[in-house]
Amino acid sequence: MSAFLTSSRISGAEIAKELAFFAVIALMMSVMILGVETVDRPTGLELAVRWDLVLTAIVSTMIGRLALIMRRENMSRIGQAVLITLAAIAVFEMFVRFRELDDRWAHPVILDMASSSITSVIVALAFIGIIFTIAYFSKKTAVAEADTAPKLGAKIQLAxxxxxxxxxxxxxxxxxxxxxxxxxxxxxxxxxxxxxxxxxxxxxxxxxxxxxxxxxxxxxxxxxxxxxxxxxxxxxxxxxxxxxxxxxxxxxxxxxxxxxxxxxxxxxxxxxxxxxxxxxxxxxxxxxxxxxxxxxxxxxxxxxxxxxxxxxxxxxxxxxxxxxxxxxxxxxxxxxxxxxxxxxxxxxxxxxxxxxxxxxxxxxxxxxxxxxxxxxxxxxxxxxxxxxxxxxxxxxxxxxxxxxxxxxxxxxxxxxxxxxxxxxxxxxxxxxxxxxxxxxxxxxxxxxxxxxxxxxxxxxxxxxxxxxxxxxxxxxxxxxxxxxxxxxxxxxxxxxxxxxxxxxx
Amino acid sequence: MSMLKIEGVHTFYGNIEALRGIDMEVNEGEIVTLIGANGAGKTTLLMTCCGAPQASKGRILFEGQDISRMPTHEICHLGIQQSPEGRRIFPRMSVYENLQMGASTQDPKYFDQDLEMVFDLFPRLKERITQRAGTMSGGEQQMLAIGRALMGRPRLLLLDEPSLGIAPLVVKQIFETIKQINREKKVTVFLVEQNAFHALKLAHRGYVMVNGNITLSGTGAELLANPEVRAAYLEGGH
Missing domain, CATH: 1.10.3470 (ABC transporter involved in vitamin B12 uptake, BtuC)
Incomplete structure (x- = not known):
């Protein structure tokens, strides 16, 4: 783990351990759901293994978890936002591949999708921008919400x-x-x-x-x-x-x-x-x-x-x-x-x-x-x-x-x-x-x-x-x-x- | 005359004999207490009087009628009400609703009058009338349990450890009220207690139970002075 991740409260080794743990969970959850699919071949139904999907799932989980760790430890907000955006892109990529793609080791699909026309470039950038902004500014509102949420709940209940x-x-x-x-x-x-x-x-x-x-x-x-x-x-x-x-x-x-x-x-x-x-x-x-x-x-x-x-x-x-x-x-x-x-x-x-x-x-x-x-x-x-x-x-x-x-x-x-x-x-x-x-x-x-x-x-x-x-x-x-x-x-x-x-x- | 007469009662939980031939009686107008250590069978005896579990041998007579084979809810209709161990109030219902439940064996025409009587005895309950019973303190819950039993207009009131888990000051208050119930409302009380000192001071007569047998009996004052009772239940305590 790089030095900027280590804070006074948590060491690089602990972070690595946590990430590994979540990678294993992601592997277990994705391998049967995403990793195996049936393909209709002339010879009959066959099982095909989609390691690309499993890999994307694991990578997006790890990136997302890393962002959450940083959030928990109050580390660099820019870093958090970047990681969350990356995780979102990876998840999106996974879904697109899951729906559209048969070829297992193709280039990232979203790159092709995004660069296909000017509109799609703008949409993709807007998408990234929105997620980044939400990720960057959400910390403050989250704290504020924790304060007001019980009160709001009580108000609704009273009403x-x-x-x-x-x-x-x-x-x-x-x-x-x-x-x-x-x-x-x-x-x-x-x-x-x-x-x-x-x-x-x-x-x-x-x-x-x-x-x-x-x-x-x-x-x-x-x-x-x-x-x-x-x-x-x-x-x-x-x-x-x-x-x-x-x-x-x-x-x-x-x-x-x-x-x-x-x-x-x-x-x-x-x-x-x-x-x-x-x-x-x-x-x-x-x-x-x-x-x-x-x-x-x-x-x-x-x-x-x-x-x-x-x-x-x-x-x-x-x-x-x-x-x-x-x-x-x-x-x-x-x-x-x-x-x-x-x-x-x-x-x-x-x-x-x-x-x-x-x-x-x-x-x-x-x-x-x-x-x-x-x-x-x-x-x-x-x-x-x-x-x-x-x-x-x-x-x-x-x-x-x-x-x-x-x-x-x-x-x-x-x-x-x-x-x-x-x-x-x-x-x-x-x-x-x-x-x-x-x-x-x-x-x-x-x-x-x-x-x-x-x-x-x-x-x-x-x-x-x-x-x-x-x-x-x-x-x-x-x-x-x-x-x-x-x-x-x-x-x-x-x-x-x-x-x-x-x-x- | 004796209001409740227990004759040679044996009660089993599966193979375990919890009561080994109990003989005792409660006379009309008395406060009778039953003291004993944990697991002696005090609660079992009280519950056997209510028919849950039923006695496997022996007879229980209430005003001359054998009730040992009757189902619990019918026994209540005869004029026996209890405040069970651990209070067992209805936690999610309001104080008022709990008291209404207590009156379910009675003609509704007595309800208002009885409610006032309970609120006179326990003014705290009146303050808490719409509160959820489960959110009250232990002492208040005990008051509610006794009040709920009184709503059934009992002639015999069975109380199972009303002092359990309650602050000493409140225990004193509750025992005072029990005395008042007995004296002013003419309700006979059968009190099961671990708090031997308070119970014996309050009671007219007392019984001591050890391992499913009655080993000693006498007036409250006699038992308080008895060296065995002092050694087993009072020393080191109060």
């Missing part, structure tokens, strides 16, 4: 917690006028409906996981029960959606109780495993009970909901019925049905949320929360843990069942493939990401988890990369979820604002 109701009302208002804003945009309505389904599922699971503290990895089972109950009832008995909706909820709730009984004595990890198994059992039954469920073929042409039994949404209205457009004197549009479905799920979701917030204030809701905190204390206060847990399972499952019935009627086709473990995991992730027990948190998390990946579909696999990075960031900075504050349900002679302000300090 959120003292205005929860207003934020909720604003959110509801936005979702209510949403179709008027995007009325003609079919994909926007579709996406909003999808997000809304997950919001509802999140709110339902929130009762079980967030309030009662029972980790349920098989929530999708109730979603499936609801969907299949509606599909089968409507196909076999010709019942209307409006009759089947409560039935689907009741079926799902009774499955919740069936699941609840055997798992009453389990807690934590063990409970999670059993519920996971339950979710899979339901799915496997759906696949194998061919006579009833149609197995892997699923159930198709499920009846669409009518306008509360008064009017029909289809273009060719069956004999004796009246079309929705005729009823309101409108021109026929296929959007009517979609917007109606959107409002339907919106109402269902709002009912879920309303019931949950009401329940939280009732003895049963408080018993759920107390059970989550301390089961032994609950028992010794005279709360029957059996009934409390079962009611949480049943009510959570019921909302899952409603959502399932809605899903079936919206899709018109269901098969066991829609109810895999991945769905459970996504719903659970929404609850955890939103902050256990937080209603608005679930909405935010559903938009982040479902809305964003759908919106940025063009980014293809990169969105999963960003998604992963986002999850890591949340684990680091908000490990208890986006909105992880629990406010008491009752405040005496004190506004929420004063209360929160007292606690935030």
């Amino acid at each position: 959120y917690r003292s205005n929860t109701k207003k934020i909720g009302a604003l959110g509801i208002a936005f979702f209510v006028i949403f179709p008027f804003l995007f009325g003609e945009n079919r994909s926007a309505i579709d996406l909003a409906t999808l997000v809304m389904i997950y919001i509802m599922l999140g709110w339902g699971l929130n009762i079980v996981v967030g309030l009662a503290g029972l980790l349920d990895l098989g929530y999708v089972a109730f979603y499936a029960v609801g969907a299949y109950s509606y599909a089968l009832l409507s196909q076999n008995f010709d019942l209307s959606f409006w009759l089947c909706l409560p039935l689907a909820g009741i079926f799902a709730a009774s499955f919740g109780i069936i699941l609840g009984f055997p798992v009453l004595r389990l807690r934590g990890d063990y409970l999670a495993i059993v519920t996971l198994g339950f979710g899979e059992i339901i799915r496997v039954i759906l696949i194998n009970w061919y006579d009833l469920t149609g197995g892997p073929d699923g159930i198709s042409s499920i009846e669409r909901p009518s306008f509360f039994g008064f009017a029909d949404f289809s273009r060719r209205v069956p004999e004796g019925n009246i079309g929705f457009n005729e009823l309101f004197g409108l021109e026929y549009s296929s959007m009517h049905r979609l917007i109606f479905l959107y409002y339907l799920i919106l109402v269902l979701a709002l009912v879920t949320s309303f019931v949950t917030t009401r329940l939280r204030k009732l003895p049963i809701g408080r018993a759920w929360e107390a059970l989550r905190e301390d089961e032994i204390a609950c028992r010794s206060l005279g709360i029957n843990p059996t009934n409390t847990k079962l009611s949480a399972f049943a009510i959570g499952a019921m909302f899952g069942g409603f959502a399932g019935a809605f899903f079936a009627t919206r899709q018109g086709f269901i098969s066991p493939e829609s109810f895999t473990f991945l769905e459970s995991a996504v719903i659970l992730a929404i609850v955890v990401l939103g902050g256990m027990g937080s209603q608005i948190g679930v909405v935010l998390a559903a938009i982040v988890m479902i809305g964003f990946p759908e919106m940025f579909r063009e980014l293809a696999e990169y969105r999963m990369l960003i998604f992963g990075a986002g999850m890591v960031a949340i684990m680091l900075w908000r490990p208890r979820g986006l909105l992880s504050f629990r406010d008491p349900t009752i405040l005496l002679n004190m506004s929420t604002k004063d209360k929160v302000a007292g606690e935030v300090k």
